[in-house]
Amino acid sequence: MKKYPFRLGTSSYIIPDDILPNVRYLADKVEDIELALFESDEFSNLPSPEVIAELVALAGEHGLTYSVHLPLDVYLGSPFRDERERSVGKCRRIIDLTEALPKSAFVMHFEAGKGVDINAFSDEERQIFVESLGDSARMLLEGCGEPVSMFCAENLNYPFEIVWPVVEQFGFSVALDVGHLEYYGFPTADYLDRYLSRAKVLHMHGTTGGRDHNSLACMRPEALDLVVEALRKVEGEPKVFTLEIFSEADFLSSVETLERFSS
Template identity: 40%
Template sequence: MKTPNLRIGTTSYILADDILPNVRYLAPLVDDIELVLFESEGMSNLPSKQVIDELAALATQHDLTYTVHFPLDLYPGSSDPSLRSACVSSLLSIIELTRSLKPFGYVLHLTPELYGPLPSLDVGRWHVCVDETLQTLLKRTDVDPSMFCIETLSYPFSSVQDLVERYNLSVTLDIGHIWLMGYDSDKAMDALFRRTRICHLHGVREKTDHLGLDQGDQAAIEHFLHRLVSQGNCDGRERVLTLEVFSEEQFHASLSLLGQTHAMMN
């Protein structure tokens, strides 16, 4: 699927292997790769300087871009100042580590304390803490705020949209999360497409997400793609569309369906 202003990508976990073998495998097949990073006690997949250099070389060779997905176990809305400080430190460290890759954008979760329509039992306190974390991060980095793409999660994005707008952040519109939660997808697209820099697409069926597109609602997928392409044609902004799946079978099935859908749209 070749569409002006739209870079098609997938995750760095298509092969059951480390990041570099995945990028070598995927580089001829996609325009962008989401580097899914984690850094927990005793476990980390953060690439070495040597791996970063190889990733940069592959990007040049294949006209490839990267989106950097920050670790999930960071808590920018925590009531504990030490956890918020650790969050900022981790974000800054990864920004410096990946700087030479010139990422297309950084995917950031404003992680909730609850799964569902409320991000916290105390939404006001959580919102204030997220605000403080974002302020600290933006004061301590020279990265353009619009490079930070806040992902749509289980709670309505309206819970944090004021912060996104105040700090001129961008959006990672994970349409699969919208479908999973049963939110109105057209309203989400209406509200968020203008600020969306990255989209995540995956199949959703029977309350299970991150399936191949062949396992999802074909009409919903086609409608989303039509609106995404139309948005790009309208505003001329380049975006990344990440097929956020995690196996070879899911990736190739999704890429095939994407091509078929694009052919139907033209």
């Protein structure tokens, strides 16, 4: 019998080690692992073909899937075409790299530039942002080979309805980050009503000391209850419930917090 009304997941940064040791540690504890992949001039954590092969083997052995978080330093809504092309190129390299993995989702951030506050946009800037996202979406999907529904737009620090027209137009799915809703003060119940049916993945984390991405023990119990009750009513394929946290202590206390929902 299934323990929860969702597929439990967490990040590939629970123990202080590389991706592969983390996946080995988590393989019998969760059903999905979020891989946050990035590359820069200073540092890259992109797995080698040998590591990818082992990730595939571990997934087969334990019934795992991977949710692939596309790089954070991409700006698909940039008003500058060369920046959009660079960003799409980075995403496509990750998509190609992870082709062999059994995946639940690709998670995308819709941003306009480093440090750019979308909440401060004028109507004209907002329109340019949305049109730029559409241009990036076309480039990203052209000849991609992955179903469009695998790509999930994540809600960030601005109202998600700003980018909803792009999600609708292209048929993207949603990564519903409940931790962000709680942290930034968006109405969690309204977002669940509006977007849960389109969500493949939920990101769950608590807030403490003015910081998010903490243990689920730090999330408002009312918000957690709301999410789990909504997930109990979901028909069809269960959603991925990713504990988006980055330490073993937070992982263990989050799992303990979930015990009251186990069947």
